[in-house]
Amino acid sequence: MARQEQVLQLEPPHELKFRGPFTDVVTATLKLGNPTDRNVCFKVKTTAPRRYCVRPNSGIIDAGTSINVSVMLQPFDYDPNEKSKHKFMVQSVLAPYDMTDMEGVWKEAKPEELMDSKLRCAFELPLENDKIHASESNTNVSSAHVKPELSSLPKSASSSLDDGEVKKITEECKRLQMEVQRLREENKQIREDDGLRKRKVTSMVSSPHSSSSQAMTKEEGLSTRVLALCVLFFVIGVIIGKLVL
Numbered sequence: 001m002a003r004q005e006q007v008l009q010l011e012p013p014h015e016l017k018f019r020g021p022f023t024d025v026v027t028a029t030l031k032l033g034n035p036t037d038r039n040v041c042f043k044v045k046t047t048a049p050r051r052y053c054v055r056p057n058s059g060i061i062d063a064g065t066s067i068n069v070s071v072m073l074q075p076f077d078y079d080p081n082e083k084s085k086h087k088f089m090v091q092s093v094l095a096p097y098d099m100t101d102m103e104g105v106w107k108e109a110k111p112e113e114l115m116d117s118k119l120r121c122a123f124e125l126p127l128e129n130d131k132i133h134a135s136e137s138n139t140n141v142s143s144a145h146v147k148p149e150l151s152s153l154p155k156s157a158s159s160s161l162d163d164g165e166v167k168k169i170t171e172e173c174k175r176l177q178m179e180v181q182r183l184r185e186e187n188k189q190i191r192e193d194d195g196l197r198k199r200k201v202t203s204m205v206s207s208p209h210s211s212s213s214q215a216m217t218k219e220e221g222l223s224t225r226v227l228a229l230c231v232l233f234f235v236i237g238v239i240i241g242k243l244v245l
Contacts, residue, residue, distance in 0.1 A: 006115045008040060008092050009033040016071055016088060020125045022078040032090065033066035039095040041105055044069055048086045060095060060102065078123060086121040
């Protein structure tokens with residue numbers, strides 16, 4: 001029994017074109033439309049699964065709606081003499097009214113219920129004119145982004161930004177110098193106060209010692225005098241004793 005005709009509308013219908021350069025990911029868009037009054041389950045398959053990334057690669061398209069499928073070709077070394085043999089197939093099946101598991105729908109679907117469409121892949125390099133237009137458009141876009149940024153800067157920033165910065169730095173240096181001078185004066189005053197306080201404490205501590213030392217000196221002087229008198233009396237006594245004998 002022949003399969004049903006594809007109910008989904010594919011755009012493009014027969015060929016996916018990928019335009020280089022192919023040194024980066026190149027994306028082609030496949031639009032799937034569902035013009036029926038039934039939900040449709042779909043799958044997107046390829047003969048080169050390692051070369052492409054498809055998002056989404058499966059799902060459900062509600063009745064009367066459409067979705068865009070992104071087909072991303074991975075970077076590779078392009079050879080213009082080599083013809084592409086890659087192909088894609090869009091497979092679909094009408095979703096049951098009481099569907100709860102999409103994977104179960106694919107497993108239980110009969111071969112005559114499955115619908116499919118095949119697409120070829122074509123690789124193209126951009127023409128020289130396209131390269132020129134692309135570079136001009138990129139230049140215009142970049143300049144469009146730069147101009148608002150420049151216009152958003154204040155006039156002072158665009159005309160005398162350096163002078164303003166130098167003035168701020170000079171004022172900051174003056175302020176720091178004044179702060180250092182103030183700190184030096186405070187440190188000097190603290191040192192003077194500390195020296196005066198130490199001298200007072202030293203004088204207060206040393207005064208009792210000086211009085212006691214003076215007293216000891218006086219006592220030593222008296223002892224010396226008494227000792228000297230004793231020696232003198234002893235000598236006089238010895239002399240008198242000799243004279244008497």
